[in-house]
Amino acid sequence: MKIFNYPSPEAEKRVQDTIDRGLGFSREDQENVQAFLDDVKKRGDEALIEYTNKFDSPAVTLDTFKVTEQEFEDALEQMTPQFLKALDRAVEQLTTFHSRQRENSWMDTPRNGVMVGQMVRPVAAAGIYAPGAKGGKTPLVSSVLMGGIPAKVAGVKSISLMTPPMANGKINPHLLAAARAVGIDSVFKAGSAWAIGALAYGTAQVPKVDVIVGPGNIYVALAKKIVSGTVGIDMIAGPSEILIIADKTADPECIAADLLSQAEHDVLASAVLVTDSQDLAQKVSTALEPQLNALTRKDIAGPAINNFGAILVVPDIDTAIDLSNRLAPEHLEIIVESPFDYIDRIQNAGALFLGPYTPEPMGDYIAGPNHVLPTAGTARFSSALSVSHFTKKTSLIHYSKAAFEKEADDVITLARTEALDAHANSVKIRRK
Numbered sequence: 001m002k003i004f005n006y007p008s009p010e011a012e013k014r015v016q017d018t019i020d021r022g023l024g025f026s027r028e029d030q031e032n033v034q035a036f037l038d039d040v041k042k043r044g045d046e047a048l049i050e051y052t053n054k055f056d057s058p059a060v061t062l063d064t065f066k067v068t069e070q071e072f073e074d075a076l077e078q079m080t081p082q083f084l085k086a087l088d089r090a091v092e093q094l095t096t097f098h099s100r101q102r103e104n105s106w107m108d109t110p111r112n113g114v115m116v117g118q119m120v121r122p123v124a125a126a127g128i129y130a131p132g133a134k135g136g137k138t139p140l141v142s143s144v145l146m147g148g149i150p151a152k153v154a155g156v157k158s159i160s161l162m163t164p165p166m167a168n169g170k171i172n173p174h175l176l177a178a179a180r181a182v183g184i185d186s187v188f189k190a191g192s193a194w195a196i197g198a199l200a201y202g203t204a205q206v207p208k209v210d211v212i213v214g215p216g217n218i219y220v221a222l223a224k225k226i227v228s229g230t231v232g233i234d235m236i237a238g239p240s241e242i243l244i245i246a247d248k249t250a251d252p253e254c255i256a257a258d259l260l261s262q263a264e265h266d267v268l269a270s271a272v273l274v275t276d277s278q279d280l281a282q283k284v285s286t287a288l289e290p291q292l293n294a295l296t297r298k299d300i301a302g303p304a305i306n307n308f309g310a311i312l313v314v315p316d317i318d319t320a321i322d323l324s325n326r327l328a329p330e331h332l333e334i335i336v337e338s339p340f341d342y343i344d345r346i347q348n349a350g351a352l353f354l355g356p357y358t359p360e361p362m363g364d365y366i367a368g369p370n371h372v373l374p375t376a377g378t379a380r381f382s383s384a385l386s387v388s389h390f391t392k393k394t395s396l397i398h399y400s401k402a403a404f405e406k407e408a409d410d411v412i413t414l415a416r417t418e419a420l421d422a423h424a425n426s427v428k429i430r431r432k
């Protein structure tokens, strides 16, 4: 992995390439995705089956497109006790974390005779996307939990899960077990942009939803971007990224492993180490090569490391923090002598992992917080997928006659300033 001194023009270029890589949708991608969406809007399930047959599995038909109860049962029979134990732990710990995000409705009486408040309500229907590239061979089972659990905690009644099928026309059984564990019964065998279109517009089989959440590749991200406004979305969750700030106390083998953990997600993933130790930089670079070569997904992690990976040597940890705030990474690991000393200075990051025993995958699967996180610098203004993505708020207002009389003149004045006579009249008419 290439080592750069930072600041320097060469390092600056690599940093800029990393920032620019994430959400760069080409015109061609946009046109293709728009065409998929238009077609799903027009032809519904027929279009879904056609694209699923062409891109994922020739075995999916209109009759087998929705996962049946029998398929759920067959899947559950294949689960090992070891997997079910891990799944149970993940479900429990994620539910505990997300339950703390619940917001209550409230009412207040700020002035005599006036009542104001906010009612929190779940959306009626939500759609969850769980990635599964290469005919469902890399099913992100954990993404089912990350979408489903906050939706359930919010109180959403109808949840549909979309995920690409495997070549044999089935959904990966572990993914179905995860869906069952969080209480999602409607699972459809469709991925990519057409799955997002089905959720946004509805088809004969797929219910139209109010909110679509979940990560996915460029086609999924672009489709979500296009349909947002028609439906709510969580965010444009792009290719994964990790930034690690480490000092001489860090273990180079662990740092190399953590960098690769995100690089293996996508050829567009980014993995950056920022350190004040030249010695650590060299050792991580050396440790990385053999670890990369041993990976099953080295064909994905390799290009990610080559194109969007870097080891940046900085004069001090304060410079590392400034750079990290500028990059606003999806995942930020701080592995230095006293990591908690730096929390106050972290302004932009999707999730923060502190200390040598908090590798990023703890957060991907089991710690509790959500792993669907803002990427490509969008952590400057957006946050992890949460219960609030599945709720909306209605304001509540009440005036007594006396309270109305007291404030009426000011409303009339403001309405006239805006030349809105009818507004003024609606108040005036009540003042007999």
Ligand SMILES: NC(=O)c1ccc[n+]([C@@H]2O[C@H](COP(=O)([O-])OP(=O)(O)OC[C@H]3O[C@@H](n4cnc5c(N)ncnc54)[C@H](O)[C@@H]3O)[C@@H](O)[C@H]2O)c1
Pocket: 055, 056, 130, 131, 132, 133, 134, 138, 140, 143, 164, 190, 191, 192, 193, 215, 216, 217, 218, 219, 220, 237, 238, 239, 240, 265, 266, 269, 330, 371, 372, 373, 374, 375
């Ligand atoms: N930001 C986050 O929180 C977060 C979390 C998890 C995963 N991720 C990211 O999600 C992504 C998952 O992507 P994935 O590819 O593994 O799964 P995916 O399900 O998003 O993509 C696979 C689908 O894309 C379709 N497809 C393939 N080629 C196509 C083409 N030319 N046109 C249209 N559709 C096509 C396939 O047929 C399949 O249905 C990765 O980039 C990963 O880094 C991000």
Ligand SMILES: N[C@H](CO)Cc1c[nH]c[nH+]1
Pocket: 140, 142, 143, 239, 240, 241, 262, 265, 330, 364, 371, 372, 373
């Ligand atoms: N690291 C990914 C988010 O960028 C989430 C994930 C799912 N499975 C493994 N990892």
Ligand SMILES: [Zn+2]
Pocket: 240, 261, 262, 265, 364
């Ligand atoms: Zn991951």
